[in-house]
Amino acid sequence: MASYEPAPAGRPQPTPAGRPLRADARRNRTRILEAAEAVFAAKGSAASTEEIAQQAGVGIGTVFRHFPTKEALLQAIIGAQAARLADDIEGLLRGGDPATALFTFFTGMTERAARTKTVIDLLAEAGIDISVSKPVHGLRRAIEDLLTNAQDAGTVRKDVSAPEVIALLVGVCQATVHTAWDRDVMNRTLAIVFDGLRPRP
Structure with missing residues (x-):
């Protein structure tokens, strides 16, 4: 993030590890993460703290x-994405249409990867390697x-079998x-993958 600088001495310090956040602080943290995801997706590496x-x-x-x-912000975005991914797949298992839930999950995971491309690239520049395989294998x-x-x-x-689906994902x-x-290439790629998964006539 181009204008992100360390907090000067006069700024409030982070909550010490282990101390639970107050309700208003939790809401602020959630809003910041949601805003950061949106701003990074829209502006890429040019996103600024002020915009967030x-x-x-x-x-x-x-x-x-x-x-x-x-x-810290970039890693928190990845963590929030992983948590939502786990929630999504559990929701699909509990209440999704069995015939389409796997395809819905596959599509949603791909869209999430596209939205966090800038975040992953910036973390890589900072020497922090983020692999999409880790959260996928965690949901095996x-x-x-x-x-x-x-x-x-x-x-x-x-x-x-599951290994093939995970490899494709x-x-x-x-x-x-x-x-x-672009979105059109992504959609065509998913259509080809899904066609390969479906039963042959």
Whole structure:
């Protein structure tokens, strides 16, 4: 983030580790993360702290109090994305259509990878390697359940197993992160992948 600088001495310091945040502080932290994701997606590496604070409706000091460095903010964005990903897949397992839930998850994961491309690139520049394979492999059991449900519903081939689905998912997400795909290319790529997963006539 071009204008992100360490918080000067006069700014409030981060909450000490282990101390729970007050409700208003939690709300501010959530707003800052949501605003940062949106600003990075729109502005790329040119995003500024001022823009993030303005979109979040907080002062710049509040941003630095929660995230005293650019890397802390970027890593928190990745963490929030991983938490939402886990929530999404659990929601699909509980209430999604078994016939389409796997495809919905695959599409959502790819879209998330595209939205966090700038964040991952900036972390890489700072020497912090973020791999999309780690959160995907962490959800292996849930992905297996989505796959089984889709196969039982007749929308995925019976000879497909979880390792193949995970390999395809990681590959597409990595390509999304490291290649400047537009939305049309992403949609066509997903259509080809999904066609390969579906049963043959």
